[in-house]
Amino acid sequence: MNNDTNPHPQADIQYFWEDLTPGKTLELGQITVDRDEVIAFARQYDPQPFHLDDAAAAKSIFGKLSASGWHTCAMAMGIMVRNFLNRASSLGSPGLEQIKWLKPVFPGDTLHMRLRIIEARPMNSRPDVGLIRSHWEMFNQQGDQVLLIDGHAMFRRRTPATDA
DSSP: OOOOOOOOOGOSSOOGGGGTTTTOOOEEEEEEOOOHHHHHHHHHHHHOHHHOOOOHHHHHSSOOOOOOOHHHHHHHHHHHHHHHHGGBBOOSSSEEEEEEEOOOTTTTEEEEEEEEEEEEEETTTTEEEEEEEEEEEOTTTTEEEEEEEEEEEEEOOOSOOOOO
C-alpha cells in the first residue's frame, strides 16, 4: 500500500515551488472564443442581455455580443490547468487579490495567456510547501490585455526546508 499523499508522482512534475522564481514568465497557450459557448455560459451563470442576445448587445456599451468576465476567467483557468497546473506540484490557492476585466472579449477572439511570478516564499507552517504570488495575463489577437488575475498559489517543494 502506498502511503504517499502526493497526488502527483514526482517523476511527472515539471514545476515545483523552487522552479517558480520571481520574474519567471511562462507562455501558456491560447483559446478561440466560441459564440455558442459564450451564450451557454451566460445562460447558466451570467444571464445579462449583452451576453445572450445580439440585438440587446448592439444597444449595450459593448456594441455586440460579449463573453461574461466570469467566462473569460473560466477559459483562463482551463488554459492554466491544462498547460501548467497539471504539470506542477500545485496544492491549490488560498485566494486572489484582484481580478480585472480590462477589455471586452467577443466570440471569435483568440486569447493567449501568460503567467508571471511576482513573489515566492516558503510557508513557515509547512516546510514542504511554498507560496507564490502570480499574475495571470490574458491578451486578445490584437495584443490588448483583456484580463489580469493577481493571486496566490501553493506548491509542493522539491526539497522540504529543514531547521538549521
